[in-house]
Amino acid sequence: MEQSWRWFGPDDTVTLSHVKQAGATGIVSALHHLNDGRIWPDDEILKRRAIIEEAGLTWSVVESIIVHEDIKTRTGRYRELIDNYKASIRAVAKAGIGTVCYNFMAITDWTRTDLEYEMPHGGTALRFDIVEFCAYDVFILKRPGAEQDHPVDRIAKAQDWLKTASESDLARLERNLIEWVPAREFVYDRQSLNRMLDIYKELSETGFRENLFTFLNEIIPVAEEAGVRMAIHPDDPPFPLFGLPRVVCRASDARGLLAAVKSPSNGITLCTGSYGANPENDLVAMAREFGPDIHFAHLRNVTKEGDGSFHEAEHLDGDTDMVRVTMALMAEEKRRKAEGRVDWQIPMRPDHGHAIVDDIGKKINPGYSCIGRLKGLAELRGIMRTLEVLG
Numbered sequence: 001m002e003q004s005w006r007w008f009g010p011d012d013t014v015t016l017s018h019v020k021q022a023g024a025t026g027i028v029s030a031l032h033h034l035n036d037g038r039i040w041p042d043d044e045i046l047k048r049r050a051i052i053e054e055a056g057l058t059w060s061v062v063e064s065i066i067v068h069e070d071i072k073t074r075t076g077r078y079r080e081l082i083d084n085y086k087a088s089i090r091a092v093a094k095a096g097i098g099t100v101c102y103n104f105m106a107i108t109d110w111t112r113t114d115l116e117y118e119m120p121h122g123g124t125a126l127r128f129d130i131v132e133f134c135a136y137d138v139f140i141l142k143r144p145g146a147e148q149d150h151p152v153d154r155i156a157k158a159q160d161w162l163k164t165a166s167e168s169d170l171a172r173l174e175r176n177l178i179e180w181v182p183a184r185e186f187v188y189d190r191q192s193l194n195r196m197l198d199i200y201k202e203l204s205e206t207g208f209r210e211n212l213f214t215f216l217n218e219i220i221p222v223a224e225e226a227g228v229r230m231a232i233h234p235d236d237p238p239f240p241l242f243g244l245p246r247v248v249c250r251a252s253d254a255r256g257l258l259a260a261v262k263s264p265s266n267g268i269t270l271c272t273g274s275y276g277a278n279p280e281n282d283l284v285a286m287a288r289e290f291g292p293d294i295h296f297a298h299l300r301n302v303t304k305e306g307d308g309s310f311h312e313a314e315h316l317d318g319d320t321d322m323v324r325v326t327m328a329l330m331a332e333e334k335r336r337k338a339e340g341r342v343d344w345q346i347p348m349r350p351d352h353g354h355a356i357v358d359d360i361g362k363k364i365n366p367g368y369s370c371i372g373r374l375k376g377l378a379e380l381r382g383i384m385r386t387l388e389v390l391g
Contacts (some may be wrong), residue, residue, distance in 0.1 A: 004024055005349055014370045016052065025241075031048060041091070045097075060347045067104055072211060099228070099229045108272070111177060112366075113129045121354075123289065124360070125313075128237055146200065149240070157348075197244070203245060204245065219259045234254075234275050258293050270290065270303065277310045277321060288332075297346055303319060326383045353374075359371045
């Protein structure tokens, strides 16, 4: 697999020099400063590509061209924004970038309650605590109808948590849930979040899935014509938040969207952490079943708890058998190569590394530490090298 690395652009505290030292060859990036639904200009794409290539690296994957909320709800300027999206696909194709990772998560991007969860080894990880989320949803945000979305015992635990939570705990929780998300140029407060939730109030899971399929029917023919592989990222966490519909959570969801628009350009990002946080999903089986349609892989691991909480584990620990997943992906590459596919190589990146060693105390994008990801990449590289030797 192509070893790649997410880089947030010139302001990223992890530099391209660091990436090269880590041993990655491909860069996963986006024009985050222009990610508001506008068309990506050719000159801005070429400028970013030139910076990457000057460092001796390749811009392998765009992650992401944002899917505007108007597109997801088919309201407001959605028609114009879909046309903009098509133009941006053509623009990145023109610059020689053949893979675009994107998501269709309503309002939120990936969500965690704790960005600095202390691990036994002394570093920190990302964590989603379902009880803390319930406390915010029901008692702090006071979302109408929130009580119906949480079981009684969880609400009771949330009340108990609130009794002992400090002001800093509450500030941290709100900041992580609605004010912060990587690579987004805006934040929510309670009022603006509730206004957005009102827009989604009448949109069911079925209706939201139909909006996704309608979007795919519009953009995939453009991507196929341009030679771009679209790789949808699963919902993270893979279950509803704030009463919002989630439609890319399980193997059946992936199966349905691939069937909705049959095209070599309509594929998935196999995120072993996002899909892995759903107990229904067998990641090894998914890697085998969806192999021909996996255009990108995020390799990370999570440790699940009975109530739905989870935290980011070491790349080779957690609940997913990373060795067998990697074996399945490499078998798919071998099959593609024998078939003569130009896109036989699957780009992968280590995802959501722990903050360890010199990462601790530094300003980093949470989940995107240098040394934590370097460690993860080295471990994954070790698996791949061993499997290559064993044949």
